Amino acid sequence: MDLREYYLSNVKASDYHYRFLDFVKKVNYSYNVFYGVRETQNYQFEIYDVEDAITKFRELCQLDLYFSVEDKCWFYLITYYLNMLGYEIKEFPRILARPPVEPEKFTRDDIGGKIIALGRDDKGDIRYAARRAFVEEMTFKKNNCSIEVNDSINQKFIEISTRQASFSSMHIDEKIAEIANLIENLLKQDGKYSTPEYENVCCGFIDDSIVKSYRNKMQCFRHCTDEAIEERKAYSEAQKNFLVDYGLTIVKAIHQLVK
Structure with a gap:
């Protein structure tokens, strides 16, 4: 499944994630003073299924310092996709519905703050092992309505x-x-x-x-x-x-x- 295509085909102006539209559209383009705006990249945003999307999101959560253009687009697309399917993260109930423009605010500040609050830091430092363990423990749950739709x-x-x-x-x-x-x-x-x-x-x-x-x-x-x-x-x-x-x-x- 192409997440970029899914986003571009479904996002509406009333959606919170609509603010990422321009970035997603232009993710493969760059500006050069000699040639102007040209398509210079061929980033692909393919997933197999929901489990694959969640695995990719966990990988992104290991990035506490820097998000490349490609990483940032993945973050926007996955949060949109999982939110559309009714998922939320137990430890951060609003992150999929309202992801920050700068993903580092979540991966560095929010996750780091949670690790410190749990006392799993090393005198204020967040070790890689502690971050990895916390990210793997994050619970993704789907909010299904209790009335069955035949x-x-x-x-x-x-x-x-x-x-x-x-x-x-x-x-x-x-x-x-x-x-x-x-x-x-x-x-x-x-x-x-x-x-x-x-x-x-x-x-x-x-x-x-x-x-x-x-x-x-x-x-x-x-x-x-x-x-x-x-x-x-x-x-x-x-x-x-x-x-x-x-x-x-x-x-x-x-x-x-x-x-």
């Missing part, structure tokens, strides 16, 4: 996704946006919104007013205006996870009622 519903997510993405490959904000989109898609019949008989399956816990309220509140995840982006920031990760599970429950109910 094949039929997942196929509908793929069909409405602008990038034909399966639900599991979406980052959390994208999941909420696509849940809202799918609810609308399922309810719209012949250009008009239908009102399913929710009481037939929902035991009074979900009705038309609840579905409308959910859709209205999730509008900020569907738009990229400054106001919408600010509104999204008000939700914690725990709240977003709840909104995913709650939204999927609504989707499953509607899917059963309208199929």
Whole structure:
């Protein structure tokens, strides 16, 4: 899998990682006073699978002093890729979602600070063996929603996704946006919104007013205006996870009622 191609094909202006777009685009180019900007490198950013990406990320975390242009691009691409798949690092929960522009801030300062806090330094110095051991111990975990998405519903997510993405490959904000989109898609019949008989399956816990309220509140995840982006920031990760599970429950109910 080409991580650079994956990034360029999927990153959106509303994504935190969008700030790295210009760097990623030009990673193989350099400026010469005689020839101007020319493609002088052929850096490749290929991985086999998620495990391969995590292994490469651990290698980058051994670099506490200097990141080459190639290393920096790897850092940007891997953090984007793993974040898109819903991964986080237990010891540094926000690093994949919000990596610093200068990777050394994480690999030198954050990792070094954690090693010192654990008392595994040598009078303030971080030995290579201590760093290597700590990096190998870092726990990568995937935040899966607790509501199962069956094949039929997942196929509908793929069909409405602008990038034909399966639900599991979406980052959390994208999941909420696509849940809202799918609810609308399922309810719209012949250009008009239908009102399913929710009481037939929902035991009074979900009705038309609840579905409308959910859709209205999730509008900020569907738009990229400054106001919408600010509104999204008000939700914690725990709240977003709840909104995913709650939204999927609504989707499953509607899917059963309208199929």
